[in-house]
Amino acid sequence: MLSPLRRIVGIVGIAVVATLGITACSAGSSDSSSSGGKSVVVDSSFDLKTADPNREYETTGSIVAKALYETLLTFKGDDVTKPIDGLASYEMNADNTVMTLTMADGHVFSDGSPVTVDDAVFSLQRVQGIKGNPSFLLEGITVAKTSDTTLTLTSATPNPALPYILPNPALGVVNKKVVEENGGTATDADGAEAYLNGASAGSGPYMLESFDVASQVVFTKNPKYTGDAPAYDRVVLRNVQGPTQKLNIQAGESQVALDLNPDQVAEVGSSDVTVLSSPSRYMIFLLLNQDPSVSAITSNPDFLKAVKAGIDYNKIVDLAGDGSVQPGGFIPSLFVGAIDASDGNQHDAAAAKAALASSGYKGEDVTLNFPNDITVQGLSLQSVAESVQAQLKEVGINIVLAPAPVATELDAYRGGKETVGLWYWGPDFPDPSNYLAFTPGELVGLRAGWAAGADSTVTDLANAAKAAVSTDERQSAYAALQKAQNASGPFVPLLQPAQNVVTSKSITAVSLNPVWTIDLAGIK
């Protein structure tokens, strides 16, 4: 009695499986070899929220905005020490308060209309007006149109970082007419986000074909793009987690994988793929609280010296894999003002023991707090913490690890309550002024119990660095600041983990950058 029913169920089951199989195959083939020209699949672990350039401030959002929109200034390749002309050229006045931008001729939006100064002013004012995540980039800046080809950005205080801020994809120029037609304004009443999540209104190398924050974003070539045409007509940016990215790239399912951790990179055979490892923009550091009411031990200058000399920096760099480096100071090696690792803290066990002896430390337990549920470029902070603990034990410092979820631990960190903390800092824009936060009385300084006036040498050098105008002056001023911080400050810069990009052999070039991770148009 049951057998006919069973047979029907069986047939239906086979049919379903067959259909799924066919669908899967067709989906797979359309991803890797599109009918309308060459296409490329890029795997990335998404933190995507929006395709509206003036609202995004996420890693994936920057990749998307960079492909769809152009900015007034930009960087060439991965060199973030020198801003170059984008949609405009710039001039700074002598005291770094007024920047005059002159629009370049010839750029057009994907609908064919020219990019004008009005579009640029509207876009920057929109970033400020909608009060989204990237609005702070233009805080305290007045944007004004001064002629048919020029605009000025004026700030009350000198802002030498501005040329380094403008290349951020969040400041991409949108087509004012199109955005306004779709509810866009330069105020928080702006309603164009939904439109911009369905279509792009920019002058970038690609146009938006489809957009899904959870699964994938598809780009097609912008035929009106005035720069060098991208090598691929179509780019599929998919949301895939690290371990699967590794399998996909090995199987040829994808051509570029952005989120492999150092160990996964070491595991993929270099015969099948190309691995590009370079230092990332993140800086992992240790802070030792200088507030005696938090800890009498860590606020002791000799103990501080012992910790700085007791850590074996090379071991930590080894742990983080190829491409990672020890930053000389708190400014990552990629930026203006960075100093070489040889000018930074050095491992010296004998010096550490001597400093420890004069600090009066008697082997008390010192708590090291760190978030145990986050990774920086695939490297878990827990591994770094365990490594630091083992190294300091060798010179006689007893560290007790106190891991906690980041949501719990962040309060203690921000409130300056941690005795020893292990955290990382990602810059908002590639300029050393970002790192003035690591000085007494400033944001991160206070988190280490380093109150204003606690270290006048460092404060004076920080003020000098802030006042420096030319690139050379800034380079030397920030170098001096970091050396002073290394000598007496509470921060121990440990590591810049690597940014690993793995590509299949068919890809001959990718264009990486610390600000927007990857320029999809630069994949060749």
Next chain:
Amino acid sequence: MSQTTAPAQPDVLAVAARRRMRFPVALRNPLAITGTAIIVIWLLLALLAPMISPADPLAQDFDRLQPPSAAHLFGTDQLGRDVLSRVLDGARVSIILPLLLVVSSLFVGTIAGSIAGYFGKVADEVIMRIADLVFAFPTIILAMVIAASLGPSLTNAVIAMLIVSWPAYARVTRSLVVVASRSEYVVAGRLLGNSPLTSLGKDILPNIIAPVVVLATLDVGTAILLLAGLSFLGLGAVPPTPDWGAMVSDGVQNFSSWWISVFPGLAILTVVLAFNFLGDALRDGLDPRTADAVKGRAL
């Protein structure tokens, strides 16, 4: 076993003695023998770990991520520690703590259940409603919430596990005590002037403890898994303490270095299986419905 110390209640002691006699009988089951052997081996390894470990379980002295070899039988982990030494040392945390935990939940649960079952009324209502409250949550979720709010440490993980595991014992004990306290020998004891404490301790508990012990034996496996689970989630053992659950979690970052998580995983598997074998055998041996069959085969 002496049967002549309390002539007033010969049948009581006879029953108790007969039940106690079944423990060794139950242990003659081949599965029970295997289980017991594995447990004994693991306990010995745990006790002797500092002496037999090839390396310091905390020392990051070796090359990272080395596959198993003659120098490192279980390979090395992402920080260059010897996995074999960590598995051996981890036994001290991952077996002994759950054992202590089960003993303490047995203790707490049995006392709570006895009070509820023997005295009834308000005591019963209060204790059993608290137990119901705990039962209403999924065990692992409740343990996670408690462990997370107390902060990650082994002590806190054990407290969290104790809170979620005592009600099972309380419930079983209560129902057994309710039945046993109405038995004639208990009533007779009370009439002879036994205090409630004596009645519970001497007449009732010895007769009901066997099923509770079986439950506890079966529970050791669950407790090991629960502690490993909490440590896996970062809510149990604090690094660098070697703990099997935390070691499995370390391997998640390095899928291809299979040895980091496979060996502690196998350790968890063998111990949990062993306790389940033993628990099953004890249950079969002590359950009146299956006892005779077991006895017949074993004898």
